[in-house]
Amino acid sequence: MVNGSVILGMVQVLQAPPLNSQNAQQYLLYNIILLILWFGIFPWFYEMFQLWRYQSQVSGFLNRLRFFMNNNISQVLDFIMSKVNEDKRLIEGRIRDLMEMVIIEPTSIEPEGLVRKYKMLINSYNDRLERDVIRLIPSLSSNRPVVQNFTNVIDVLRELNFIYKVIDHYYRLAIKYKSYYLLIQLAAILPLLKEEVDALNGSVPVFLKGQPIGDSAGPLTVFRFKNLCSNLSVINNSVKDTYLASCMFKDRKVYLVKAEGPGGTVGHLDDAIKYIYEGINARPKLMITIDAALKLEGEESGSIAEGLGVAMGGIGVEKFNIESLATKYGTPIYAILIKMSMPEALNAMTKTIDEAVNKVVERLGKVVEAYTEPGDEVVIVGVGNTIGVAQ
Amino acid sequence: MLISIDLYTTLIPTVITALTAVVLFYTVSRELRNTLAVSSVKRISEYVTLRCPTCGYVKVREFKVGDYVGKVDDEKCPRDGSNLVIMGIGKEQVSA
Incomplete structure (x- = not known):
């Protein structure tokens, strides 16, 4: 709806008396100066x-x-x-x-x-x-x-x-x-x-x-899962900075792999997995990798995502080797990701991530039960820096 | 031409001033809110969760340098006297 006062103003403008030549020149000059100011000087100042x-x-x-x-x-x-x-x-x-x-x-x-x-x-x-x-x-x-x-x-x-x-x-x-x-x-x-x-x-x-960081979520999951197993036995191997053990969980033989803590290292997980296949001659029916993953802005810290493939960051060397081994021996790879921001991944583990690890341990048990049969062999890999987390 | 004089001398400066005031107010109030939100958090508590491996008794205490997950602590379980084991180390923001 058009305002009445606006129409009145427009009529007044149209009815205004014509300007004389001196005023017209002044207005022209005034407008030119304004034009230069608005489009020449002000943008320059702005820039x-x-x-x-x-x-x-x-x-x-x-x-x-x-x-x-x-x-x-x-x-x-x-x-x-x-x-x-x-x-x-x-x-x-x-x-x-x-x-x-x-x-x-x-x-x-x-x-x-x-x-x-x-x-x-x-x-x-x-x-x-x-x-x-x-x-x-x-x-x-x-x-x-x-x-x-x-x-x-x-x-x-x-x-x-x-x-x-x-x-x-x-x-x-x-x-x-x-x-x-x-x-x-x-x-x-x-x-x-x-x-x-x-x-x-x-x-x-x-x-x-030497405190655990957010990225330690993977190794911490393996550490806590270990407590749910029975007949735990550490497998001696020559893989540097890497912990390898086997245990029984609901009639499945589980191989636990993580970096050897509590020092800050990511270990050599690919070499340990190679040892499981070619050193012990095990034939796992399932491989589960657990790692911290950078969350998107809309996602909540500590939220958990499941999927397929090797959950592992870095340059991709170890990821490539694990994928090659799994492909060679036909082992499906399952991934569980714990979402967090970069500051959370690199700083002391927050309570949210700590609680998320407990949820992942529960899920891990369910995944092992759901996707394998009693008597099967399973590899569980805790990926990440194991600082502050022993075995 | 009268309308152009009004535009240049009155309307545009008024609009620009009003917009600047709105933007300034919004920016300052947002900064203030952020500052207040940060200052309301007083300290970060670093805690250690200990658990008895035999009876499951759980205790939480402050983190000390040298603590790590899996460490068998000197502290004994009040129920059965077993050494408590560190099961988790974390931090949380605590308001005073």
Whole structure:
């Protein structure tokens, strides 16, 4: 419905007396100035203001990240200085050297044997890092779990350092070339990076204390499921950092596989599964993998999802090997996922995830009963970092 | 032309001012809500769940450095005297 006063105003405008030539010139000038202001000067100011805003956002992020890194290095230094009696600057220099360590990916021009190359590279990296940590703190050489936890801390510092250097690189490029769009792209990914950086930053004290993290949900599930079994027997094997045991659950022989805790490691689950098939000559009718999975924004933390396939993150080396074994021997693979955010996955385990693990243990029993027959063999794999979770 | 003068001098600045005020109010109130929500959480409690392997007695205590899941604790079960085993370690936000 049209307002009466609006119609009245329009009529008044139409009935307005014609302007004389001087007034008309003034109005024209006035309009031209306004046009230049609105479409020439104001957009330029707007762009400058936006540029300044994005620039301050990115530089603020970099300052925050630098503060986090220095703070974490101080924590690590305090930890080391409580164990060794050496020059603090020397130790700090060694830590910074470790943070700069580079891993060069194998070439994929010829894909043949790429997975094996990755596996060798990852194993070399882990061994090298552990040796470097022992060189840094020789008194820890007999305490492997603490060495492993400390290795995780160095990993986190490396990751933070990498993020800092990459963002700083693009920030400097954007300033150097006054690239508005490069700065916009950096500012656009900042919220996601902030979440990751906060998660990494919060994980350092947790790793130093050796507490279970959200990613430990898989190994913790195996640990708790073990208590429901009978006739538990540990299988001695040569697979490094990996726990392998067998037990009886509702007349099924269950093989339990997880990384060997309580030190922070993900073990070599593919080698342990290979040992089950080719070392013990077992022929499992079902393989169940349990892992923490990153949730989507709309999903609730601690919600559980079931599916098929190997539930396992990372580069994909172990996943590939497990899939190959399961395919070779025709074993169906079942997956149970515990959903959580990245901060939850990398920080001390929350009560929600802790309770979700109990629910998964119940579901695991039901899955074993539903999809196998008495007398069958089943492999249960707890995937993830086993920090703070023994066996 | 009278209508254009009114638009430039009165209507557009008024609309822009009003919109700016609305956006500012919304942003400030949202920040305030977030700040209040964060400040209402006082501390994070790190707990350890202990269980007696024989009778199932459960106890919860504060986390200590050196605790890990599966560790046989020094603490005894008040029912049968068995050593309690750590079954879980977690954290929760506790408001004071």
